Amino acid sequence: MVEKVLMPQLGESVTEGTIGQWLKNVGDSVEKYESLLEILTDKVNAEVPSPASGVLARILVQAGETVPVGTPIAEIEVAGEAAEVAPQAEPAPAAPSPPAAVVDAPAAPAHPGPTERGRYSPAVRRLAQEHGIDPSRIAGSGAGGRVTRNDVLKAVAERTAPPTAPPAPTAPSAPVAGAPEPPREVAGVAPVPAGPVEPGDRVEPLSNIRRVIAQRMTQAKATVPHAWIMVEVDVSGLVALRERWKAKFREEEGFNLTYLPFMLRATVEGLKAVPQLNAQWNGDSIIYKKRINLGMAAATDRGLVVPVIRDADQKNLVGLAHAVHDLTERARSGRLKLEDLSGGTFTVDNTGAVGTMLTYAVINPPEVGIVTMESIVKRPVVVGDAIAIRSMVNLCLSFDHRVVDGADAARFLNVLKRHLESLGPDSSIY
Template identity: 50%
Template sequence: MAEPITMPQLGESVTEGTITRWLKAEGDVVEQDEPIAEVDTDKVNTELPSPLAGKLQKLLVSEGTTVDVGTEIALVAMDGEAEPESPPREDAASAAPTEEFPAAHTPAQPVAATTSPAAQAPPAPGGNGNGRAAASAEELRLRRSSPVVRRLAAEHGVEISSVPGTGIGGRVTKKDIQGFVEEQEAPPEPAKAAKPEVAPRRATIHDGDRVEDLTPIRRAIANRMALSKEEIPHAWTLVEVDMTGLVALREREKASFWEREGVKLTYLPFIVGAAVEALKENPILNSVWDGDRIVLRKGINVGIAVDLEDALIVPVIPDADELNIVGLARRIDDVVRRARGGDLSADDLSGGTFTVNNPGSLGSVASAPIINHPQAAILQAEAIVKRPVVIEDAGGDAIAIRSMMNLEVSFDHRILDGGAALRFLNAVKRRLEGYGPEAGLG
């Protein structure tokens, strides 16, 4: 017996996938969880493991074809199973009911569908002791109908056999006929006019211009960003953070950290760690809008926006609140390397509840990020820049050169207001400014 394999949903919001290469051919034996194909989606390229064990009977989708999630892509003949054959019925007529009026609660008999010679032959005389031939299920159904029902059906030109019976034993009643007639005579509902598809407005192409088709990942980014801006009323705000103490701490620790951990010590783990602690104090930013209610997520799963030069991808660090700075540094380094190497799985991109972006690594000093739909907010860390700042010391105000960073948050104004967003930002700011040259990494 062949069982189908369908295109799975390889990540949140993924609706289709492309079979880029079959790793197995028809007739091959496959084990459960053995890769059978390479699949490309708008979020990830991955191998598709077989959910079944058996012989690959048929490939239903050719390489390079894009299909919707849930589409059957292959058939697998299960090990040790054969399609059962129904034994022939030697005496179908003898099994037919012969009662003219079955007892109450007797189920309706199915219409005989056999085309065997025995079934087509005229009934033999006798057989029930009363000299009557064994009746077919349909004949019984007609005979069970009352004269009123038969007359009403004749008046309206209705075949009783086409009317579902609701009476005892499947008997067609007067109400059944009347309801069937009303249903047939009711005017059809006007078809809703389908919205015409609006062709995208095309740019004017000039000599020397080059036109590039959208890649699946670029199309997905375009759709997600458009959905976010269309559905979510964005608002954003910004605070300045004095990173001088943290800069000194990193300079002191980065060489030994690399030797000890094998990964670079960047500012991002400190920012993510501060954001996680601030989310615990301000859980409204770790939530989603759900129609007429707000769902506050228990888990803090932080998405890290990773620049791929021609795209942006957001792998997720689940349960980020359970990691210290060292743990966050390791996990961030791992997901960034795998993102840039194309080794992320669908699970790596699913389940995010809050996103942190770091455009400062590319030199940005101020920007308003777009929320990663359907999350409530996104935190953006800008470049750390040395500039003169007025500070207070024992002698009063003074001008000093400090390492300053702008920190922004974009938020869903349906879920929270500016006050809640600023309380969150200031909680992040306090933690980042609390680091000094002698602080520990934790």
């Protein structure tokens, strides 16, 4: 039997996803839960596990294409004995909304438009399936905007046509890595043209993740009015606390205790005190989120990833430490699940890990704030009337000024500051 792999639902408001790359080729055998492909969403990419064991029979949507949630993207010929157990018995683990993602229905158009837009002739359906094209994304030339057989054939021809040659580099010796795709605009802003390619320059086409990051960043900076503030925090007590627990924690929990869980804990306190920052801009309204789901930006060799710790306010410090450890490990090994990457309500960026002192972070819309924890450094500071050597850290906050005013933002950072400064070697971490 054939198990259809559908484009999973990546989040409540997400209606489509882009295929990053296929990790298996047609004809490859694949184990259930083994990574099958990469999907790009927001500013991250994630791997989708196979819903069944078998052989990848057909790839219906090629890398680089964007299709609506629920669109069949591949078919897996389920292996012999697995056929008895595998089918629909359990939803694909990558599908946070099982009803949407596991329905075995034939490609129902996800975007029903005007009557003739959603109705496809058998010929159109067959061709679309054969060529892995979503007919709802083709402009219809038939009566009432109907997508005709010729429209599909034209779309196929256009897709398979060789990419137009890039403009000849001024220096013929310039090594061009592959033929770049014709430049596609990432947002509605006219791009500044690049200068001439000179000898020794390397022209590298955009990877999909790069393209998505570019799009999201441009969109965030172009549409969200960013404002920025910073506080400086004395974390000498926190440093002492960590020193005290370091060895024991490693022994008991099996991994190193870092500063990040403390920062997350402080952020939860801050968001509880200033709910304006745990909110979303909604055009003519503001949505104040009840749940506190913290995104933690992490750099991996696969690109920037922002896994989300759900209900961070319900975890104690050790729980947060475990969540951080688990997500970091899986991010580095590329084993994040899609639900790990969506649903964040606020983001914490541990920029200290890359050695910075100040960061003007870009907000991840529709969230309205992102806070960074910079490097902890020993500095001479005035304590009372004396000068002392203390462990200091800067916390930087970028916030959406449509939703949050400076006073609220400062209040938020001060809650974090007070919380972190209240920690000492005797504080409990359990």
